[in-house]
Amino acid sequence: MSEQTFQTLGEFIIDKQDDFKYSTGELSRLLSAIRLASKVVNREVNKAGIAEIIGHAGNQNVQGEDQQKLDVLANNLFIEALSQREVVCGIASEESDDFIEIKATSNAHLNKYVVLIDPLDGSSNIDVNVSVGTIFSIYRRVTEPGTPVQLKDFLQKGVKQVAAGYVVYGSSTMIVYTTGNGVNGFTLDPSIGTYYLSHPNMKFPTTGKIYSINEGNYIKFPQGVKDYIKYCQLEEGDRPYTSRYIGSLVSDFHRNMIKGGIYIYPSTSQSPKGKLRLLYECNPMALLAEQAGGKASDGYRRILEIEPTELHQRVPFFCGSAAMVTKAEEFMAKAL
Numbered sequence: 001m002s003e004q005t006f007q008t009l010g011e012f013i014i015d016k017q018d019d020f021k022y023s024t025g026e027l028s029r030l031l032s033a034i035r036l037a038s039k040v041v042n043r044e045v046n047k048a049g050i051a052e053i054i055g056h057a058g059n060q061n062v063q064g065e066d067q068q069k070l071d072v073l074a075n076n077l078f079i080e081a082l083s084q085r086e087v088v089c090g091i092a093s094e095e096s097d098d099f100i101e102i103k104a105t106s107n108a109h110l111n112k113y114v115v116l117i118d119p120l121d122g123s124s125n126i127d128v129n130v131s132v133g134t135i136f137s138i139y140r141r142v143t144e145p146g147t148p149v150q151l152k153d154f155l156q157k158g159v160k161q162v163a164a165g166y167v168v169y170g171s172s173t174m175i176v177y178t179t180g181n182g183v184n185g186f187t188l189d190p191s192i193g194t195y196y197l198s199h200p201n202m203k204f205p206t207t208g209k210i211y212s213i214n215e216g217n218y219i220k221f222p223q224g225v226k227d228y229i230k231y232c233q234l235e236e237g238d239r240p241y242t243s244r245y246i247g248s249l250v251s252d253f254h255r256n257m258i259k260g261g262i263y264i265y266p267s268t269s270q271s272p273k274g275k276l277r278l279l280y281e282c283n284p285m286a287l288l289a290e291q292a293g294g295k296a297s298d299g300y301r302r303i304l305e306i307e308p309t310e311l312h313q314r315v316p317f318f319c320g321s322a323a324m325v326t327k328a329e330e331f332m333a334k335a336l
């Protein structure tokens, strides 16, 4: 197939602009900023081994976890790209304690959007050459354009997202996103730095045979999760299922969306709220899952309906093929 028959991400964004209900071209500019920053991060991730930039930056993020140099770099690159398009009024990042206000430079552009981002998720995988990802979530601000952005602009339910997506820096680099009209995936041709539409209208198979969970924590899991794991392992019908856990949410989600499967990061006896962050990780993945015909829950409730109360809030996360998530929820309810 000649390259002319492929649609580039840039063309796709412009083509789909009119499908978007606000249709002002602003969201297109925002997505273009993410596209550009992802290419720079991709370059840095790819040369991490040789550039000797692997390692800890020496400070910790707000959750008290070690922050790696590439996290800092990716954070800065995305913030810089998003700040320059006259569209975004505020950015909140998993790597920063508080949100950042971006001031509009002219009245013509009273920046309307807030972006929440996990710039480099799964970064503990970098020094062993395993895939990492960027996750982003976009909302329209709820406060008046032209006034300082406020916390409440960020603390919106996931159902209010106008777009969400991820970049997976894997054996090939892909950007996968939704603006509420299905999910599309684009693969980067690194030789010319262009993303091409490679996975149009992505859909989770309604059920699957893969379960992804850090089983090493089994002893700390709630009874419902333990029972569901035992169900996955039982020799009956199409079971036992296959266990696959990369430890990189974006990659585990991406594989499960293509092959059919469930990802679970439950509460544990040590971390009753689980590990993953509602605003930077779970909401964007939940919107993608639902837009692809899948399902996302905290074991009992729809993720997208949860009212956020703080920026770095954590939540248990069950996400993937709809029938599998429903089955896991049944086990959770039974064990109550």
Ligand code: AHM
Binding pocket: 065, 094, 118, 120, 121, 122, 123, 124, 214, 247, 248, 249, 250, 275
């Ligand atoms: P991070 O944001 O600090 O990188 O943590 C999120 C990651 C997910 O990508 C992954 O699924 C999970 O943490 C793995 O955690 P664990 O090592 O506890 O299984």
Ligand code: MG
Binding pocket: 094, 118, 120, 121, 122, 281
């Ligand atoms: Mg993360």
